[in-house]
Amino acid sequence: MAQGVLAYVEHRSGELKKAARETLGEGKRCATTLGTSLTAVIAGNNVEGLTAAIHEAGADRILVVSHPSLEEATTDGTGRAVVAAIKEADPALILFAATAEGKDIAPYVASALDAGLATDCVGLTIDGDSFTAKRPVFAGKSLINVKPVDLPLVASLRPNVFPVLSEPQTGSPEVVNLPFDDSHASRLRIKETKAVAADKVELTEASIVVSGGRGLQAPENFGLIEGLADALGAAVGASRAIVDAGWRPHEEQVGQTGKTVSPQVYIACGISGAIQHLAGMSTSQTIIAINKDQEAPIFGIATYGLVGDALEVIPALTAAVKAAKEG
Amino acid sequence: MHQVVCIKRVPDTETKVKIGSDGKSIDLSSVKYDISPYDEIALAAAVELKEKHGGEITLLTLGPGEAQKELRKCLAMGADRAVILKDDNPFRDPASTSTMLASYLSTVTFDLLYFGNKAVDSDGSQVGIRVAQKLDLPVISLATRIEVNDKEVTAHREIEGGEQVVAADLPCVITAQKGLSEPRHASLKGIMAAKKKPLEEIDIEATGEKLEIVSMETPPARTEGRIVGEGVEAVPELVRVLKEELKIL
Known part of the structure; x- marks a missing residue:
């Protein structure tokens, strides 16, 4: 038995x-x-x-x-x-x-x-x-x-x-x-394993995730997301729109055809919140949305919302987070 | 080369989910169906390999006769024939689905057998790997690139925090991850040709399920959100939330 x-x-x-x-x-x-x-x-x-x-x-x-x-x-x-x-x-x-x-x-x-x-x-x-x-x-x-x-x-x-x-x-x-x-023993012959740096926070297990979407306007602006994530000790995620556009690799995609995450805090920057994205993060404990469109669906499930342009808000937020951590 | 691609039709992502009157199923009466996106990626990968190496592609579905519609669409994208193993239980447990598929597949000779890494309705992520185990075949899961050389398949696969390159003997099972190929659009010529391609419906004995659905529920509503403010001026309040309410600073 x-x-x-x-x-x-x-x-x-x-x-x-x-x-x-x-x-x-x-x-x-x-x-x-x-x-x-x-x-x-x-x-x-x-x-x-x-x-x-x-x-x-x-x-x-x-x-x-x-x-x-x-x-x-x-x-x-x-x-x-x-x-x-x-x-x-x-x-x-x-x-x-x-x-x-x-x-x-x-x-x-x-x-x-x-x-x-x-x-x-x-x-x-x-x-x-x-x-x-x-x-x-x-x-x-x-x-x-x-x-x-x-x-x-x-x-x-x-x-x-x-x-x-x-x-x-x-x-x-x-x-x-x-x-x-x-x-x-496995019947697969492993030829090569390329692992990312051991100190990088894994997306599915991270306590804090900072994700970026089309609101960032251009691929080079994604550095802002990485900067905020670094300051918070968070993992980085991306919406399907910018993965499909080739800005970010698929392994960072959060959503129905990407990863499912359930962190303590999920910060969505410039992400409108299509059902496909919500599928990957809606069980996060706290959701913070930063989006300039007050009508964006992401605000419907966000715990805290900031209405504003991600390109202006994120640098200020990153600086303030760093200052708070040092203080 | 014979490639078999398993296809599942799933409710369209935008479908509103309404729980049925029995409280343990969804009301399918107004559901629109589509091919599960990872299955579509798997099919596109098989078509790419067929273009390089020749051979045939068979589609396999466990489902109702109505799945003909989705299978015709797949035939138009470049598959050669389709088989429906007839099943009227849309909520079948993956353990049972796998034994039924494996029992049919044990009678078929193939080089590559594809599944999407998950179906986007039940999100079970298990049928492809279970079928590989039942058929005692090597399985390359979450494949993002494949090449076939003689009797060997080489693939890139996604692993947590990285990527792996693996090889296996044929026949082999592949579960498709995004990136493996781009879903194809059917040409008008493809659509016309698909109408004449063989589509067979086979009766199959249902096997026992291992999980029973007791009930279905709508996720609890999230607590009403709060707008902390607008623009850069609201940043200090957001930082106060991070520090005092969420205690992550």
Whole structure:
């Protein structure tokens, strides 16, 4: 009989990702409600050193699969390693972060286990031994509540929605090193990985996002967005209009055909707020809109609005933010 | 080279979503449909490769007979034939969709099998990867560029904070990310030719679902916003909000 909760732990540059700590935090809360324990799975190369951090973030038991061929996460290679680990634990609930990596590995794992997968959940409730997952559909215009027909349930959690544990867990975890079966290695041959600077804030996980749109008028003005983002320690986003126009790369696009973000604060500069854009950011906790058109739809969902030309307002705002931080 | 492109018709993005009287579905009576945008990108990529390497493109849809309309549009964009696996459940769980598609695809020989990385109605991001797992094929997800050389596919793919270049043996599954290709417009000649291209409807046994929709709801309304002011003069008030109300400075 499946029981217990299992969380897949993402890491980068030798550290747990923030989304991983959120997954572990929610996993621990679910395990406590169910009166059971939280098992974490970490896969990678030389990742044994992360067990203390994984324990602090909520795991009671940690399954470690460490092997050179897991150096980079792959859909099938990491997927098979995680499936093998899950068979050790037989959990009722399996959690991933709904990051690019989580959205890649979770479907592979769910398929191998013949299990249902609720993608990009914004809520998870447990009533007795029954789970309900809440997730946005139709570009965020509706939310559906789904229940698994049988267990386990696999769910990926939208970053920045579920809190990390308020206090690091003390004590020491049970750590189990699992072998990696060579036949599980990915069938992709990785030729090259071009990663951006490790200190750059990832868009989907950032607590603050500053996005720019057509109101910036010309590609060279996007530097204003980067300047404000730097001053705030924020990640940079872009509207579809300026990505389609070739001003910015697609990886920065926020919206239905781009990334979904849910930061603490989202600052939309010169973005009108088409439904296609709202789909990618409408669950942000606070939305600040800067737009010269008072009638722009973005003001309809903004928490705070400033009516003005982004080209004039952003430099003044950036200077004032810097001054406030120094003061 | 035989390429198969899986197509889903989805409610148009501008569609107003009205929850049905059962409280767990949407009222589809006034919905306008379109091809899911990532599927359109996948098809355009397949057409580009066909222009270089020859061969045929088959479209595959799990859905109702009405999907003929969207498939004819895809045929006009350069595909050669289409298959509808008939299904009348518009809210089918991705686990079930995947096993049904995989069961049909296990009878087909192909070199490349494409999916959009997600369908923009259910936003599940899972069917392509699940089908690859079921068929035990390599999968390149979030592909932004592909080339085929003999029996190998090389692709660029988007990863968090960067890009990866990978290669795999054919047959291989690709999930399309924006940038892989530009969606095509059908020419008048294409539209005329599409009318004569074969479109087959096949009955398929529905497989069990793994998730049950319990209810559907409208997202909670956001609290009424506040305009802090106009122009540069409002910047000090906005900074005060960032500092005192949002506590991010």
